[in-house]
Amino acid sequence: MLSEIPDAQAIEATLQSGAKRAVVIGGGYIGLELAEALHSRGLKVVLLESAPQPAGRMLDALYRAEVGAELERGGIEVRTGVKVEGLHVRAGRVTGVQTDAGTVRADLVIVAVGVRPRVELAQLAGVRLGRTGAITTDARMQTNVPAIWAAGDNAESLHRVSRRRVHLPLGLGANRMGRVGGVNMAGGDAKFPGVVGSAVFRVLGLSVARTGLTHEESLALGLDAVSADITSTDHAGYFHDARPIQVRLTAERGTGRLLGAQLLGQGDAVKRVDVVAALLHGRGKLQALAEMDLAYAPPFSGVWDVLLVAAGRLSREIASA
Amino acid sequence: MLSEIPDAQAIEATLQSGAKRAVVIGGGYIGLELAEALHSRGLKVVLLESAPQPAGRMLDALYRAEVGAELERGGIEVRTGVKVEGLHVRAGRVTGVQTDAGTVRADLVIVAVGVRPRVELAQLAGVRLGRTGAITTDARMQTNVPAIWAAGDNAESLHRVSRRRVHLPLGLGANRMGRVGGVNMAGGDAKFPGVVGSAVFRVLGLSVARTGLTHEESLALGLDAVSADITSTDHAGYFHDARPIQVRLTAERGTGRLLGAQLLGQGDAVKRVDVVAALLHGRGKLQALAEMDLAYAPPFSGVWDVLLVAAGRLSREIASA
Numbered sequence: 001m002l003s004e005i006p007d008a009q010a011i012e013a014t015l016q017s018g019a020k021r022a023v024v025i026g027g028g029y030i031g032l033e034l035a036e037a038l039h040s041r042g043l044k045v046v047l048l049e050s051a052p053q054p055a056g057r058m059l060d061a062l063y064r065a066e067v068g069a070e071l072e073r074g075g076i077e078v079r080t081g082v083k084v085e086g087l088h089v090r091a092g093r094v095t096g097v098q099t100d101a102g103t104v105r106a107d108l109v110i111v112a113v114g115v116r117p118r119v120e121l122a123q124l125a126g127v128r129l130g131r132t133g134a135i136t137t138d139a140r141m142q143t144n145v146p147a148i149w150a151a152g153d154n155a156e157s158l159h160r161v162s163r164r165r166v167h168l169p170l171g172l173g174a175n176r177m178g179r180v181g182g183v184n185m186a187g188g189d190a191k192f193p194g195v196v197g198s199a200v201f202r203v204l205g206l207s208v209a210r211t212g213l214t215h216e217e218s219l220a221l222g223l224d225a226v227s228a229d230i231t232s233t234d235h236a237g238y239f240h241d242a243r244p245i246q247v248r249l250t251a252e253r254g255t256g257r258l259l260g261a262q263l264l265g266q267g268d269a270v271k272r273v274d275v276v277a278a279l280l281h282g283r284g285k286l287q288a289l290a291e292m293d294l295a296y297a298p299p300f301s302g303v304w305d306v307l308l309v310a311a312g313r314l315s316r317e318i319a320s321a
Numbered sequence: 322m323l324s325e326i327p328d329a330q331a332i333e334a335t336l337q338s339g340a341k342r343a344v345v346i347g348g349g350y351i352g353l354e355l356a357e358a359l360h361s362r363g364l365k366v367v368l369l370e371s372a373p374q375p376a377g378r379m380l381d382a383l384y385r386a387e388v389g390a391e392l393e394r395g396g397i398e399v400r401t402g403v404k405v406e407g408l409h410v411r412a413g414r415v416t417g418v419q420t421d422a423g424t425v426r427a428d429l430v431i432v433a434v435g436v437r438p439r440v441e442l443a444q445l446a447g448v449r450l451g452r453t454g455a456i457t458t459d460a461r462m463q464t465n466v467p468a469i470w471a472a473g474d475n476a477e478s479l480h481r482v483s484r485r486r487v488h489l490p491l492g493l494g495a496n497r498m499g500r501v502g503g504v505n506m507a508g509g510d511a512k513f514p515g516v517v518g519s520a521v522f523r524v525l526g527l528s529v530a531r532t533g534l535t536h537e538e539s540l541a542l543g544l545d546a547v548s549a550d551i552t553s554t555d556h557a558g559y560f561h562d563a564r565p566i567q568v569r570l571t572a573e574r575g576t577g578r579l580l581g582a583q584l585l586g587q588g589d590a591v592k593r594v595d596v597v598a599a600l601l602h603g604r605g606k607l608q609a610l611a612e613m614d615l616a617y618a619p620p621f622s623g624v625w626d627v628l629l630v631a632a633g634r635l636s637r638e639i640a641s642a
Contacts, residue, residue, distance in 0.1 A: 234589065267588070267589060268555070268588060268589035268590050268592070269589050269592075271589070271590075271592070271593055272592055272593070272595060274593060274595075274596045275595045275596055275598070275599045277596075278596045278599035278600055279599055
């Protein structure tokens with residue numbers, strides 16, 4: 001797999017040439033994963049983040065702080081509130097990162113500051129973009145230009161909780177949009193049900209999951225959000241393998257409507273965020289399970305979680321009966 | 322805790338006195354747990370089960386076979402289709418179990434053949450029993466006798482999938498019924514929402530979970546059930562810690578209504594059965610999460626799963642605001 005990914009080849013070549021210090025710019029999913037991967041290869045790693053904490057767009061401040069603490073505990077240096085101004089290069093090789101708080105030495109620099117959709121070609125064809133900068137489609141992934149479809153990281157999704165169109169370039173949604181678009185382009189009729197904002201990731205020994213809206217996201221949308229924070233154990237407390245787990249659950253005051261959940265713990269335990277995701281979807285049929293926006297990251301499941309595979313298979317069996 | 326449970330004290334005393342061979346009669350939750358516990362204490366353990374396989378009332382045949390195979394792999398002898406006829410006792414101590422297939426030597430015998438509600442007192446008071454032999458109540462846990470309430474292992478529950486009244490003496494339901502009954506007895510107004518048949522257990526290295534109805538249970542209820550069996554991995558297949566996981570998902574042909582799921586794997590991964598449980602409950606509000614029949618066993622969660630604790634806390638916060 002490595003041999004087919006040019007960026008991975010370049011990183012590997014740089015490591016082989018004796019790189020000792022790495023700087024990762026950006027504390028999102030990709031930045032966190034790369035910081036950990038380089039750290040595990042024995043490099044001294046510094047993570048630079050312009051926001052006050054890493055994982056800024058995924059979690060509330062309370063949980064962001066835990067992610068930062070885990071990085072520091074593991075020996076990854078985190079510098080937040082730092083603005084990158086440029087790179088120092090000597091003889092064609094990077095030697096450091098210039099920031100508004102001084103220079104950070106580096107033999108290897110990773111820029112992981114987010115994903116922006118590539119929409120130049122679409123714009124030339126007259127395809128309409130949404131407020132997010134990604135391509136707007138209907139639920140069948142069709143753009144405003146009848147013969148043109150968009151799917152994956154360049155397309156918007158309907159967020160079923162906020163009812164807004166969002167740009168969430170994650171693996172499961174991209175897979176699903178691609179299938180829906182493909183079916184429709186081939187003359188079939190499929191709909192993308194949208195997402196509920198599920199995601200899960202691991203940083204060193206810490207597993208973190210979220211679904212729906214965070215408390216901060218809810219407030220930003222003008223919702224009257226109220227959250228409960230619970231610290232407990234993932235197994236019964238008297239069990240030898242019980243480990244701490246934290247949950248923040250968010251709902252709308254007045255209506256009692258669930259808005260989202262954030263979990264923080266170790267291992268598979270945080271995958272129970274999917275139960276909240278199921279409720280956010282709010283349906284009770286097989287079709288709803290097949291369509292569900294489950295939390296995906298490689299340490300926790302395949303892109304198509306085994307339950308989704310089962311639901312898909314069963315839907316087809318029923319349809320073909 | 323041991324010191325407060327007479328049966329546990331008696332077992333411990335028997336082990337201390339040098340017991341080497343144990344026979345466990347019954348292959349349900351309790352029998353499986355005790356067989357494993359005694360095996361881990363170094364005893365030679367034989368599990369006797371009258372049905373063709375252990376775990377008979379919890380799982381479909383396909384999964385029961387896996388439970389039996391795991392026991393055998395772990396060194397616990399399983400004898401199925403065996404009828405127990407009596408005990409051999411010498412000088413006040415058991416020496417063996419008489420079965421219709423011969424005698425099994427034993428220094429210690431555990432009888433774990435199921436739970437039957439203790440209803441003698443209730444019957445004397447004129448309390449009505451259900452078809453299951455347990456006490457019938459309304460959703461407020463009130464019996465047919467106005468001043469008498471019943472809750473826990475002696476009371477029936479409404480199964481939300483089959484719409485039948487069932488007797489499922491499991492920890493979470495008992496806890497919840499007790500709270501509901503207590504609230505109502507004290508003049509409040511609470512309702513027990515019923516169960517969806519969730520359960521999870523571990524046998525040696527195997528974790529097993531179920532919710533809703535099994536395929537066999539569905540057929541017995543006259544439902545036109547159809548199931549899909551999927552074998553996959555709990556994490557992405559290329560991950561070093563990916564482990565096998567199996568799912569059987571069952572639905573009603575024609576309507577597409579979800580009926581249940583069974584999962585078989587290792588560790589917390591099978592807890593994702595709760596996602597199906599969420600769908601079986603079929604609601605989208607905070608209250609629905611608080612009321613959800615999540616799979617409970619000590620290796621996987623507390624009686625009140627951390628999500629339930631969070632939902633309960635949040636419900637109270639909203640109610641008190």
